[in-house]
Amino acid sequence: MSDHTAGPREVRAPRGSTLTTRGWQQEGALRMLLNNLDPEVAEHPDKLVVYGGTGKAARDWRSFEAITRTLTTLGQDETLLVQSGRPVGVMQTHEWAPRVLIANSNLVPDWANWEEFRRLESAGLTMYGQMTAGSWIYIGTQGILQGTYETFAAVAAKRFGGSLEGTITLTAGLGGMGGAQPLAVTMNGGVVICIDCDPSRIDRRIEHGYCDTRVDTLKAALDLAVEARDARRPLSIGLLGNAAELVPQLLAMDAPIDIVTDQTSAHDPLAYLPVGVAFEDMAEYARTKPAEFTDRARESMARHVEAMVGFQDKGAEVFDYGNSIRGEAQLAGYTRAFDFPGFVPAYIRPLFCEGKGPFRWAALSGDARDIAKTDKAVLDLFPENESLARWIKLAQEKVHFQGLPARICWLGYGERDKAGARFNDMVASGELAAPIVIGRDHLDCGSVASPYRETEGMLDGSDAIADWPLLNAMVNVASGASWVSIHHGGGVGIGRSIHAGQVTVADGTPLAGEKIRRVLTNDPGMGVIRHVDAGYDLAGEVADERGVRVPMREGDA
Amino acid sequence: MSDHTAGPREVRAPRGSTLTTRGWQQEGALRMLLNNLDPEVAEHPDKLVVYGGTGKAARDWRSFEAITRTLTTLGQDETLLVQSGRPVGVMQTHEWAPRVLIANSNLVPDWANWEEFRRLESAGLTMYGQMTAGSWIYIGTQGILQGTYETFAAVAAKRFGGSLEGTITLTAGLGGMGGAQPLAVTMNGGVVICIDCDPSRIDRRIEHGYCDTRVDTLKAALDLAVEARDARRPLSIGLLGNAAELVPQLLAMDAPIDIVTDQTSAHDPLAYLPVGVAFEDMAEYARTKPAEFTDRARESMARHVEAMVGFQDKGAEVFDYGNSIRGEAQLAGYTRAFDFPGFVPAYIRPLFCEGKGPFRWAALSGDARDIAKTDKAVLDLFPENESLARWIKLAQEKVHFQGLPARICWLGYGERDKAGARFNDMVASGELAAPIVIGRDHLDCGSVASPYRETEGMLDGSDAIADWPLLNAMVNVASGASWVSIHHGGGVGIGRSIHAGQVTVADGTPLAGEKIRRVLTNDPGMGVIRHVDAGYDLAGEVADERGVRVPMREGDA
């Protein structure tokens, strides 16, 4: 083995239509790995960290080197095996098989806790893969923006006739994820007040075009909001302050709020500002008196959640946005914390029943015109889908590409395969400059078991059953995906989730067309059958109408 | 859905060369599912329980019906998905893909405990798949006999020049698993004293030809043993009594014991007879005073283990045989309990480094002559392998087939594919009456993560890393296996293991030949690379000699 210690370097995916490997499936994997680590895309590329805390694309730089070297020479009937970011084998398979198989961060359950994980990680034996970091299909913040957009679109569809026009949303947290909220609300036509205690976060969102304006008093925020609402004009307002103070005050004032949620970093009580603490003193206080800080933060969260429940009592639409603020408030003794639901059972599950989820693709050419053409193709394919049309139009205006140009939108069973086949035809005809990779987040309809998020409150109580993501991975391997991954702990942390990903390269060949048709039918099909099995009527209807086969519904039924 | 409640029935696999389905891959899966539930094979077929406590082949009888119905009509490019024994989908794949994909008993880690499992099981949402029960490749007690034979053969190879001739082994426990010990030792040429407190167990082993004779006193046992040892004659002796009394007595007498192990049911303290309790009173005492019984059982285990350590101090070969007796003795306060190793690190791991593991096959014809012919083929292929030759010869004499005739033997990397290819040729030429299914236990070199058994004490501390079985499953799907499974909790129980299985049908076609070559190379290949990665020199040598590609050893190395 080499003594040479590989170190950090700046990487960027090759562009254009010239292969640097022996085929487009391998090339897709190589370019997307490199793209995940492009400084435009990754949060800490020098540490191989892509996003989401410590979500990495490769174990260490020696592993990175060995992966890229192996992909470069990998044959059309060979498969590279990657174990938590390290390449561990190359085996002969066949042309229908994936070129890369990945398993990241998986632990035997009794050992699946952060302490053992950290021990193994520091011994160099594993890495945290998050969802799309270790599976090489992260495309920057567009994914978060679109997911948040889709959630607010679902809120609009459920309560407000399909648009947030004429409504006011109240939320907090303008951090890495939460910062997508103001733009997602205005994209849906609404007005939003976003509270954050850190002025620099508000300013950054305004600078990046995600938030329209900043105010420092409650009254100013409310006046602006009401005026815009009455004019049915979208507007996002960053309000400086502590949500645990301001949300109760707004409730007491009987402010005309229609929708309430929150994306402060409540999952970590040392990152939530307690009432009565100045923002400037927060870091030092948390560091020196963590126990006292935690108690006070939880107490403040209880007041914050109590006010959210108060808004719900008055008729507002209220939901938890996946930051565990309900659980923390309950720990502080507030008993009604779980009176409002999490966002998945409230809005996303009906989409999952139709096999809908975060379909995404990237142009290996590096040419933004390829994405413009695929955008148009998607709009042509689904002319009746208004929310999709609005999203694509707004994304074209608002989203700055990071790394390889890419697009995300939610498509369902019977739609993804059509889009994929069209892209493949466009590559074949030369309309696009180079092949397209088609993948998705692991947060999808049939690819994740995560009882605090995606599978919270399943109708039949099957939240913790983890067979589904494993079947999802295996059926994607069996359908012709280009690379497939099984991860543990993404999103909600070690011990709390099992999930799978797939990416398939549309290289314009008939074989790729056959693979795409199967993968992009079977992959969302897992979402339909998972929800049929759990007893969701909507999923049953989708299965019947679109011909998804479920053996327990057949036979002498 | 049907109101019809499907109930228990007697099932048996079809025999012969006539298809009852649309192809031999489907036929193999169907016949092996039915064979697992054959009353000759299964422990409680009416409850769908095959072996190992509650290891089941299907969730319930309605699921069983739907699986068999679906397999009967399944096409050559279709794949059936099975979630914990229930068929949940049929998807279009391709001819290289498996016909069945199975995930059994998997839970998100934080919920992976017996309590939650039992809750989900009683809600009808999951089942316990054990290893080969839910993956349809159990072949009766031959598997246990061979595994025990292989362990004692490894002891012989390590300490006694390849044979147990002229040695005396001391063990206890003649139950379902432990009952294989006397025959496994004599098959290796040795003499063994097996203690059990239940006379009916000793008598049953004698009746079934697994044990030679029974004595009721220590002196009689020792006299017989020494005499046979001196004559270098294999002999197994069932000794009635309590191991916690007799093992310390034998130590005190300075009995000439060479090897000591134990397979009493120590994993469950309510099933281990404490010193001073009559066997007749055991069940009632455990039922009425479980806490007191547990304390006394653990105290007795401590004495038992202390004596085992005493034998080790005097130079005997001593090992734990996977029943947790060391852990229980430690709980009773005995500090040297872990002075002797578990059987996997002690004997099995060197075999795993060579990709060796429990290769097994069954004759779909139902014709015992097909197994006799394959036995001969294996002996012809590996004439230099003496232990294999001895095993096959003895198995032919001693093993009564249960259900479809089958054989098991341990083969390594570079061997399994040869055997599989030969079987396929024999089907093609008509030498065999019908196709052969080729599978293995999940307890194999690269298919299991189980820190209390198969991955105990890995050189690099990676015992709990569960990426390997998942990669193993995916690469088998990608290589052309006929059915592939991922299970949780087999062997050591919920929370403690993740493991994968594969079965491939040799139907005599060239395509099956191609699949077999890949699966039976890549599947044991996982064992080699798993142990290379953990730093075992032997595995590195095997990889280098036999051409197993490990990217971290390539490049500028």
Ligand SMILES: NC(=O)c1ccc[n+]([C@@H]2O[C@H](COP(=O)([O-])OP(=O)(O)OC[C@H]3O[C@@H](n4cnc5c(N)ncnc54)[C@H](O)[C@@H]3O)[C@@H](O)[C@H]2O)c1
């Ligand atoms: N819904 C989902 O799928 C999903 C996805 C990602 C993240 N999350 C959760 O959302 C939360 C936010 O994620 P992020 O990446 O944006 O975190 P972040 O740490 O980048 O941002 C949190 C923000 O909250 C602000 N804040 C803290 N306490 C406050 C208080 N009392 N009042 C007002 N502002 C306060 C901070 O100043 C910061 O700007 C996390 O808990 C995360 O786990 C949910």
Ligand SMILES: NC(=O)c1ccc[n+]([C@@H]2O[C@H](COP(=O)([O-])OP(=O)(O)OC[C@H]3O[C@@H](n4cnc5c(N)ncnc54)[C@H](O)[C@@H]3O)[C@@H](O)[C@H]2O)c1
């Ligand atoms: N090594 C492996 O891979 C492996 C495989 C299977 C089982 N096991 C373990 O081996 C053990 C035995 O399994 P089994 O299926 O044979 O169990 P079993 O319950 O069928 O048999 C246990 C036997 O031990 C006897 N016994 C109990 N206390 C005794 C005492 N104090 N003295 C003498 N005899 C006593 C009982 O009479 C019984 O015959 C279990 O703990 C099991 O978990 C290990």
